Amino acid sequence: MFTILTHLKNRYLSQKAQGIVEYALILAFVVVLAVVLTSDGGLGDAIKGVFGNAATKVNEGANAGK
Numbered sequence: 001m002f003t004i005l006t007h008l009k010n011r012y013l014s015q016k017a018q019g020i021v022e023y024a025l026i027l028a029f030v031v032v033l034a035v036v037l038t039s040d041g042g043l044g045d046a047i048k049g050v051f052g053n054a055a056t057k058v059n060e061g062a063n064a065g066k
Contacts, residue, residue, distance in 0.1 A: 037044045
């Protein structure tokens with residue numbers, strides 16, 4: 001009986017720890033991505049430029065139809 005309880009306890013605790021590690025890795029990835037995107041120059045400016053160009057084209061197309 002105690003071996004079954006010990007086995008279940010160990011299995012539950014190891015899965016819980018694995019979940020915590022996975023969430024920590026995801027959080028670290030999101031933080032690194034946010035830092036890269038908000039830093040001056042580089043990838044953040046390139047992405048902003050792409051979205052800015054797309055917005056300009058959409059506005060030009062909307063104004064051309066009037």
